Amino acid sequence: MRRIHAGVRVVDPALAAESLITGNNPLSAREQEVLRHALDGAVVSVIARRIHLTEGTVRNHLSAAIGKTGAATRAEAARIAQHNGWL
Numbered sequence: 001m002r003r004i005h006a007g008v009r010v011v012d013p014a015l016a017a018e019s020l021i022t023g024n025n026p027l028s029a030r031e032q033e034v035l036r037h038a039l040d041g042a043v044v045s046v047i048a049r050r051i052h053l054t055e056g057t058v059r060n061h062l063s064a065a066i067g068k069t070g071a072a073t074r075a076e077a078a079r080i081a082q083h084n085g086w087l
Helices: 013-022 029-038 044-051 055-069 074-083
Strands: none
Touching: 029 044, 029 055, 029 074, 044 055, 055 074
């Protein structure tokens, strides 16, 4: 408390370590939105209808998210993103 009162920035060591492990969120807001819908197993056509995008656009966002997470499937990408706190 004294350090904070003196104006020193204090960072919880556990929080800092977790931040270094997971890093910044590489996903765009749209990629996050699409992955949230993929979490429940929704198919591309359903996701597209839910968020008012074309199926091709949803596929593009899923593909980008898969690449950014290093996943093999959209379900795996969604789980990785959720595990890392990106969703």
